[in-house]
Every structure is written in structure tokens, then in C-alpha cells.
Amino acid sequence: MKRWIPWIVALVALGWAASKIVPPSEKGMAASEFGRLPVVFNGRVQPFDSIARNSLMQIRNRQSLPDDASKGTNASKGTMEATPWLLELVFKPDIADTRRVFRIDHPDVKALLGLPLDADPAKGDDGKYYSWSRLEATFPKLREQVAPAQKKESTTRTTFEQAVIKVNNAIGLYLRLQNTVQPMRTTNFAGELAAYQASIKPGVEAFKARMGNAAFDTNALARLLGFAQRYLAMDGMEAPLILAPDQRLKEGDGWLRMGDALLQASIPAPLFKHIVGEKPLPPEEVDRLMETVGTLPLHPGIARFAAISEAYRAGDAAAFNRSVSEYRALLERPFAMELAKATRETAFHRTEPFYSALVLYVAAFLLACAFWTGFSETVRRTAWFLVVVAFAIHNAGLVTRMLLEGRPPVTNLYSSAIFIGWGAVGLGLLLEHFWKNAIGLAVGSLLGFASLVIAHMLSLSGDTMEMMRAVLDTNFWLATHVTIVTLGYAATYVAGFLAIFYVVLGVFTPVLDEKVGRSLTRMVYGIICFATLFSFTGTVLGGIWADQSWGRFWGWDPKENGALMIVLWNALVLHARLGGLVRERGLNLAAVGGNIVTAWSWFGTNMLGVGLHAYGFTDAAFLGLLGFVAFNLAIIGLGLMPTSTWRSVRARGKATTVTGGKTAPAPAV
């Protein structure tokens, strides 16, 4: 029976994680069907579902919200998922505006906006989340603060200014989303569309006559321009591009925003912007656009979205589902790839592989610790199986991300965290395979957990699959330099955390006897060798990339310097060991120091506000970094205590110290 426990636990874990692939059954309106329709946002094709999740993440720091008044039509009881929220935001803004979706923490910003500082259950305030109806009145006060804050360099902004900008961006995104499908706060889009279509023919005739200085029908023109102005304002909000290129047009202009598509049927947006003086065009371009005025048919998708809008507002689930599938059918043939990608991305987000892996890492870590306190080998084997399952899920998530993006694993800070975790768990499993003492499992699962938590924090800033700027747009260098240097980070962390275990086990427990100490140290040494190879190669490949892009092999950019410091640190540790300057304890303490150097390179260098690699940071991240550095310094300090105070040394009952002459001289390498 004992033999089967690890297998059973692993299967249950796998089944739990895999069960999330199956979409939940929906009665009534199939919001998830709408959610997996493809659109273009942030320069890439993605499903509505991703826009909804990422936006809610930026606005509310969560991917869902409590459905307090059960105002939603088809939310599961208690919580409202992202896509139903987006549907409501777009089609029933009157209700959506009362939902508390804006997370505001800074006390001065709350004071500025006249919000209560603390939770007040009597009034239904939780002191954290606020609705748009609540913010709208005081929004102008926020705007006054935004302009001066935006003028400052991002690194010199105060926390108040950062908070002001963050809230402003959240509101901007909220309003932008409201303009995605129909002009914001439209109550009868289908009706409006019919009126607009009716106004096009007379309006365009009047417009042409007016432009040709002939007599024209003032009313017809005014009616059309009224619509046009409304749609231009909508287009200016930079909402997602929801309409796929119209197949009937020879020269498709790519994906369109709703406002743009509406204007295309009467006065194209660029021409209208030229006429109202927003963005002047050269005369030949004006002539070309004048030819197209009133000649293009209305995009077929518009009517479908109007039908979806009408059905949603009426609460007619059957009509809603029918309209959504009609729109899907429209895309079926020409955009099969986009549809498939959107469906896959939706499934990926619903499955949350990294969250499942994170939970399993915690379980495995606890089991590994339990094993040391005296539980049986079965416990260790169960932990091993759990880490293997979690690693497989982590791996599946990583590969899915790569397939969705069409990129190597690391493209930004978020994915570097995912990948560092992956590399660390892989190394931990490798160590466990050789030593079978649960240390590899403990270090691997701890680092896997920590890096996925960091990744989650980083995902709060928005889309994690953003497009790559021109200079970074090269899969070859992303696959080589970035991947290898990130594995170097992962290895340095593994060595550092093994060394932390060495110190903690040595000082506080009796388990670090000579054999354990020696085997731990050998692990640390082996991993540092691996880290040296990877960090050196990765760093220099970065130099070669820079030589290819800018003609400078080495530019002393902060991120380059950070990577160089890891290389130098690892080289220093290896040479110090070789020269006998450090023995067992010294090597471990030096490896703990490697944690600090790596943390500096990974996060610290992004916080200096200079250099090509700087991607911005938040105060919380900086405090986290300082805390991590302090923790490692404390471990080093602990390790420097006389070995006579170490519990493990006292337990040996002898006066030999950990660093004493007992350890074999370092092999000559």
C-alpha cells in the first residue's frame, strides 16, 4: 500500500490541475463563447477573455470580482469572472459603473478623491475598492495632479505621484474598454446603427456638395456629422480593434476599431480628422480619400455586434448565443488561425497552470520538511512525485506560452520569473535524483513557489505577452542570450538556497553531520560550476547581440554590469575554493552572497532608471529586494557565528569545527 501512496497523490494532483481545462458549463448566456472571440489589442491577436482578465488585473489586482448584488446575468454565484464583467461594462455600463473595481491604496489619493480612508461596513465601504460612479465626480481633481506628475521622470516621482498615475491609467483603461463595441453608454446600439445607416446616403451627398462648394442639405449633413463626431471620439479612445479585416475589400486595412469601421462607411476617419484639423493630410491623400467617401459597405461584423448588444441588454440568452455564433461563423473560414489561437489562449488562462504548480510546490515543500522531522521515505517519495507533477504542469504552461507567443521562453521580466522557477525546479530534481535526501526537492519547490509568486506580482502591470520592440524582436538572441543568462540566474539561486539550508540546518538542527555537510557542499559547488558556465556564456552572448545591434560589444549598461557581477562572483567563489581560502562553511556563505548579487542583477538594475534594459519598477518590488538582501545578510551573519554555537556541531560531541581540518583539501582543478 505504501508503495502506491505517492502514485495516488500524484494522480489526484494531476487530475485536479487538468480538470480546469474543461470549460465550466454555462446556463443562459454563454459569456465564455463571447470571451474566446479574437480581437487585436496591444498589437497582438488575443481573445476578449485576455483583455478582460488583464484589464481587471490592472484595475483591481484580481481576475474576478465579488458579485455582491448579483446584478450580473450569468456569473457563477458569489464571484463575477472577467469576461462577464467586460460584457456588462460594455453593454450595461449603468450597472457596471456601480461595481467597485478600482483598487486605490494610497491614503493621499483617497483623501484627494474624497474617499473614506478605512473600511466602513455600515456604508458598504471596504476601504480598498471603489466604483466609477463614486470616482466620476472627483475625477477632475485627479486630472489636475496627473499632468505635473507625468512631466517628471518616472524615477523621480513620489509614491503619491505614482499612485495618481496608476489610478489615472486604470480609469483610462476602463473608459477605453467601454468604447470597445459601441459608443460608451449607448442604450440602443441597433437602433442607433439603423439611424446612422439611413443618414449616410443623404449625408454623404450633402458632404460632397459642401466640399465642392455647391448647395447642400444642411440637416442631412448635420445629422451625419453628428454621428461621425461621436464615432471619431470613440475611435480616439484607442479601444481594442475588434473587427477583423473585411474580406470583401481588396485593400483591407487590417483590424479595425469599431469607431474606425463605422466611419469607413461614410467619411473615413483620417479624412474626418483632416477636416476637423486634428491631423492634416497631404492634398493627394485627401483627394484619394474623397473618392472613397460613401462608397464602402458597412463592415458585416458591426451588425452582429449590434445584435449581441441588443440581446445582452434584453437579457435574451438565446438571441445572445445565436448572435455570437453568427459572428464566429463569419470569421470561421478566413480567420481560422486567429479563432484557434484565441480559443487556446482562453483555455490557457482558464487552466491557470502556474497557479496549480504553485500550490503543488507548497505541498511538496511541506512534505520535504516533514521528511526531515522523521517521517518515512514514503513522504519523501510523495514529495518527489508532487514536484514532478508540478514541474510537468509548469513546463506545460511554459511551452503553451511559447506557442501562443511564437517566442522563446523569456521575453520580459514576467516570463524570466517563470523561467527561473522552471530552471531551479529542474536543477532541484536533478540533485534529488543523485542524493535522495529531500534537499533538492525542498530547494526546488521553494524556488519554484517563490518565482511564481514574483511572476504573479509582475503580471499585475498588464498583458504578459506584450509585443517585442524592434530591437528585441529576434528569436535567435532571445532563445540564446536571454535563455542562457536566465538559467545562470536560476542556478545561482539554487546554489544560494542550498547554502541557506546548510546554515539553517547547521545552526538550528542536529541533522547537519559531517556527511550531510559534505554532500550539501558538493551540491553547492557543482551548481556554482554550472552557474558560472551559464552566466558567463549568457552574458557574453548578450555582448555579441549588442555588437550585432549597436556595434558595441560591451556598453557598461546596468543590466550588463549586473550579469557581469554574477560571473565575477561565481569565478571568485570557485577560485577562493581552489586556493583554499574558503572551505566548507566559507563556500556556503559565499553562495548565499550569490543570492544578493543575482537579486541585484535581476531586479536592482531595473530600479536605477538608466539603461536600455530598464523596464520600470514599483516601490513594493524595491522593498522586497531590500528585504531579500537583508535576509541573506542575516543568514551570512548567522553562518559566521562560531561553530561551537552551532547545534549540529555540538551534536557531534566533538570539538571539530565545520571548517576544521577534517574536510578534505579541495581537489586540484
Next chain:
Amino acid sequence: MHDAREASRVVEMLPRFVKALSSLRLTVVVLACGIVLVFLGTLAQEPMGLYLVQERFFKSFFVDQIAFSAAIRKASHLVFINLDPLPPEAYEAHPRIPVFPGGYLIGAVLLANLLAAHISRLRLSWNKTGILLTHAGIVLMILGQVFTDLMSNESMLSFSEGETRAYSEHVDRFELVFARDVPGSERELVVALPAALLANGSEVRRDPLPFTVRVQRMHPNAKPRQRAPMVDTNREPAATQGVGRKAILDPLPLVRDMDHRNVPGAVVELVGPKGSMGTWMVWGQLSGPQEVEVGGETWRMELRPERLYNPFTLTLLKINHEVYRGTEIPRNFQSRVRIDNPGTGEHREVDIYMNNPLRYGGLTFYQNQMNKEVLGPFSGLQVVRNPSWLTPYVSTAMVFGGMLLHFLIMLAGFVSKSAAGRSGTTPAGATASKKRNLPV
């Protein structure tokens, strides 16, 4: 007698010196200094700017007390102490006292240490080949960087669509140029005075210029503006001739960050055979030359970036500036360029874009800037001459190969040892006592 004893003492000390020089202790100390130097250099970058940091931390033998202080002041911000940064002019101040080893010293000692160790200590053997290869690669890498520092230069080539250029321009070096037509020839006669010669109050005379140049004012960074006669009543115009008659030249503080350039400006007096001809204002970014008539000759005067001429021309045919749909994120900058080389008879078209530079005639051309909106289709190429550009590639391959070889040799030893260890005892885990679950 005395000298001989002295000499013998030196000979006695030599082995000790070699031993110290080749010691691993020295390696560790130098590497530690390297880490601290890189860290300080990173911190100083925000206050001092990249170029000054390179000069004072990495491309020097010592870090002086001013640069050191700049780094420490920045470091204080990391622990919320917030010392004020030094004022910008303080970085140029003297005297400069060495307080920490700089990049050149660290590199030199590391090199000496490495070579001494190999000569005196490390013997050749098969399982040391990896180390040998790694160290040889590091030597090559350090030497390659020294060569790059000494021999490479960077310049910019900017042109609009349809324009042809036979030269690139220095980024931060300017020259005052006088040119006149040569009758009966298409060429022009050019006299160029490097801006470094034009110190405040200096006087320069060069044949065949028919006048002496007296520098009244010279600012390494300056910006002219239109003089408003009603407002600027207490400010005289910058010069008595040319565009300076209606302008004021304001000196600006030197800038050091990568995004801004210093553009020099000067007021010069030209003194001909008949005495002073008046003063002119020149500035590094005026739209064109100013003309001076002397004895029937028309000289064109211009302060412009120093030019590096090539034996071939590049013509910008077309630029392509793409952004991701619905965003401002740049997707691709690409220049279609024609090379015409009369010397070799080459005429061909190439594309230069991000991560795909053009290597031609010992130079490398990188896509650097692009602008479509403001000045019409315009492209800026960074031009780099670096004869040792290949060394990083070779040395990286050597170090990587060497380390990989060494670690594989070690891993093979480890695996065979642990396999032997395992077969000798009962399976791992089974030997562990109930209370101590940490078998080796």
C-alpha cells in the same frame, strides 16, 4: 659592491614576487575589486552619465575621489539615506586623488596573475585542457577590449530619402570649416579647424585663409535664440555680421546622458589684411554656412561635426518604419540603401535593420534612428569602425568550450565516483536512521 648586494636581494625576492603574482589569493582580491568597481560604476551612471563613468571607472587605472563620491551618494539612496548628488560641474574638478583601482588596473593585474599562474604553477595535463582554453579565451577577451578601446570609433550617418553621403559625422567632435570654390573645378578648397583649437581668446591663422580667426567666446554647449529687440534691450546681439546680428548665444551646462548632445557655439572675429572684418556667430546646428567676402573670394564658414570620409557612397533609397497595429510600439526600422564604390566598381542595394547591420569596407552600419513625421523620411545610421570586432566571438567560443570541457571532465569523475559509492552500500535512504533522514 653595494649595487651587487642590492641586485642579489632583488633576485632573492623575485620568486616571492612571482609567487605572490601567481597566487589565487591575488585572483580572488582582484575579482572582488572588479565586482565592487562594476557595482560603483553602475550606481554612478545616473548622476554622471555613461560616458563619464566609462572614462573615470572602467577606462582608467584608478577611480578618483570625485567619481567614487558620486557612486556612494547614489548608493545612499538605496538605503533611504538620500545624500544630495554632486553638482554637475563638480565632476570636472581637480585635483583627483586615486581611491580605488580602475578597470585598466584590474584588467592588467588579472592578466598578469593569469599568465604568471600558468607559467609558474599550472602544469599541462589532459584534464587541465579545459582550464587552459578558458583562460586563453579570457586573455584574448581582455586584450580584444583594450584594442577596441584604443582603435574603434563611432560616428553617425544621417540622410533623408534620396540623399547620398560619402562621409559620416563624429558624434561629439566639431570643427570650424572654411570653404571656397576652386575656379575651373568641381571641388572646393576646405580648411578645417578642430573645435579643440578654438579656446576662449585664442587666435588661429592657417594658410591659405586670407584672415586670422580670433575666438571671442567658445561654449562647448550652447543654443542661440532670436534676439527680441523690445525685450532684450540689455543684451547685445551675438555678432556684428551674419546670422549673429539678430541672435543671442546662450551657453548651456554640459550634458552627459545618452539622450542629449552637446552642441558647441562660438563667436569669432575675422581679421583680414585691412583689419577686423567684424564678428560672426557660429553654432553646431545652424541650417547652413555663412558667407564671408574677402578680396574677391567668397568663403563659406560653418561649425559642423567632424567628418570621416569613405571611399564609397551610400544612398538612402527608402525607409520602412512599422509599428504594431493599434499601438506606438515600434516593430521594425529598415533602410534600403545603395552602395556605390567607384574604386571597386560595386553598385548594389542592401537592407539595414535592427539586428541586421551592414558590414562594408571595414565599417559596420547599424540602424539607429528613424523619423517619418517631423522632417520627412529620414534615417540615422550608427557607423562603427572596430578592427577587433571578431575577438569577442572567438574568445567566447574558447571560454565556453573550455568551461564545458572542464566541467564535463569533472562531472564524469563525479558520476563514476558516486556510482561506485552507491554500488558499495545499500540503496540510498535505506541506511538512514529513523530520526536522521539525510543520507549522503
